[in-house]
Amino acid sequence: MNASTVSNMPTKEKILEIKEKFDVNVIFAQRLLAMVEQHNQFDEIANIIKNRPKPFVKWVGGKRQLLKQFRKMDLYPPHDFDPIHNTYYEPFAGGGAVFFDLLPKKAVLSDLNKELVVTYNVIKNNIDELITSLKKHRYEKEYFLKVRAKNMNKLSDLEIASRFIFLNRTCFNGMYRVNSKGQFNVPFGKYNNPTICDEDNLRKVSKALQDVKINVEDYKKVLNKVQKGDFIYFDPPYYPVSKTASFTSYTKEGFLDKEQIELRNTFLELHKRGCFVMLSNSDTPFINKIYKEIENEGVKINKVRAGRAINSNGSKRGKINEVLITNY
Numbered sequence: 001m002n003a004s005t006v007s008n009m010p011t012k013e014k015i016l017e018i019k020e021k022f023d024v025n026v027i028f029a030q031r032l033l034a035m036v037e038q039h040n041q042f043d044e045i046a047n048i049i050k051n052r053p054k055p056f057v058k059w060v061g062g063k064r065q066l067l068k069q070f071r072k073m074d075l076y077p078p079h080d081f082d083p084i085h086n087t088y089y090e091p092f093a094g095g096g097a098v099f100f101d102l103l104p105k106k107a108v109l110s111d112l113n114k115e116l117v118v119t120y121n122v123i124k125n126n127i128d129e130l131i132t133s134l135k136k137h138r139y140e141k142e143y144f145l146k147v148r149a150k151n152m153n154k155l156s157d158l159e160i161a162s163r164f165i166f167l168n169r170t171c172f173n174g175m176y177r178v179n180s181k182g183q184f185n186v187p188f189g190k191y192n193n194p195t196i197c198d199e200d201n202l203r204k205v206s207k208a209l210q211d212v213k214i215n216v217e218d219y220k221k222v223l224n225k226v227q228k229g230d231f232i233y234f235d236p237p238y239y240p241v242s243k244t245a246s247f248t249s250y251t252k253e254g255f256l257d258k259e260q261i262e263l264r265n266t267f268l269e270l271h272k273r274g275c276f277v278m279l280s281n282s283d284t285p286f287i288n289k290i291y292k293e294i295e296n297e298g299v300k301i302n303k304v305r306a307g308r309a310i311n312s313n314g315s316k317r318g319k320i321n322e323v324l325i326t327n328y
C-alpha cells in the first residue's frame with residue numbers, strides 16, 4: 001500500500017491501519033480519519049499526532065505507560081462506546097493520561113484536588129496570563145520554599161495555577177502530598193534545568209480543554225450525571241500492596257477498605273445503568289476479593305503488569321501487578 005494515501009480502502013480497514021501505523025486507540029483513529037478524509041493524507045495524520053497535547057503535570061500513578069498495554073489486551077477503549085453521542089468521564093483525573101490519549105469530543109473531568117482542578121481551568125480559560133506568570137519563576141531552593149509556604153486561600157486562581165505547575169516541576173519526584181492542614185509539603189527536587197513553562201504543550205492542552213468540563217468534586221457525583229452508553233474510567237488511589245508500602249494520600253482523606261468498597265458499589269451501579277466502566281487498582285487479595293463478589297454480574301478482573309515508581313525507597317521500585325476491572 002502507498003504510505004501516504006488512505007483513499008481506496010474500506011473505512012474499517014483504514015481505521016485499523018491508522019491505529020497500527022500511529023499506535024493510537026481506535027476512537028482517536030476514527031477522529032483522525034474524519035479529520036483528514038477529504039485530503040487522504042497519512043502525512044497530515046502524522047502532523048496531527050506530533051501536535052497532540054500530553055499531560056501537563058507529573059502525577060504519581062500516571063497511566064501513560066500502561067495505555068499501550070490496555071490497548072494490546074483489547075481492553076481499551078470499549079468497542080461499543082460511541083464517542084459522537086456519548087460522554088467520557090474521568091472522575092479521578094489526576095494528570096488525565098487517559099483523557100489525553102482518548103481526546104474525546106465530549107468529556108467531563110473531575111478530581112478532589114482543588115489546586116489541580118483550578119489549574120486545569122486556568123489553562124483552559126486564561127492561558128496567556130498563565131504563561132507570562134510561569135516564565136517569571138526561578139529554579140532555586142530558597143525561592144521554591146518561599147512559593148511553597150504561600151497560603152493557597154489568599155491566592156487568585158491564576159496564582160494557584162502558576163504555583164501548582166511550578167511546584168510540580170521542581171519538587172522531589174513531581175509528587176503531590178499535603179500535611180494535615182492541607183499545606184503542600186514535598187521537598188525541593190534536584191534536576192538539571194527543569195522545564196517550568198512548557199509553553200507549546202500548555203497551549204495545546206488549552207485547546208484540547210475548550211469543550212471539557214472540569215470540576216472539583218467527589219467521584220460519586222458522576223452518578224448524578226451519566227447516561228446509558230457513557231464511558232467512565234476510575235483510577236482511584238490504589239489499595240496499598242503492603243502495610244509499609246502505602247503511598248501516602250493525594251488528598252487529606254485516605255482511601256482504604258471502606259472507600260474501596262464504596263467505589264466498587266459505584267462501579268456496579270454504573271454497570272447496571274448500562275455505562276461502560278473501566279477501573280485500575282493494585283493486584284491485591286482485598287481488591288480481587290471485592291470485585292470477585294460482582295463477577296457474576298458480568299464484571300471482569302484483568303491482570304496487567306506495570307512498571308511504576310510508588311515507593312520512595314528506590315530499591316523497591318519496579319514491576320508490580322495491577323488489575324484492570326471492566327464490565328465489557
Ligand SMILES: C[S@@+](CC[C@H](N)C(=O)[O-])C[C@H]1O[C@@H](n2cnc3c(N)ncnc32)[C@H](O)[C@@H]1O
Nearest residue numbers: 059061062063092094095097112218219235250
Ligand atoms: C491514581 S491518581 C489518578 C492518576 C491519573 N489517572 C493520571 O494518569 O495521572 C488518583 C487521583 O484521585 C484523586 N482523588 C482522591 N480521592 C478522590 C475522591 N474521593 N474523588 C475524586 N478524586 C479523588 C486524587 O486527587 C488523585 O488525583
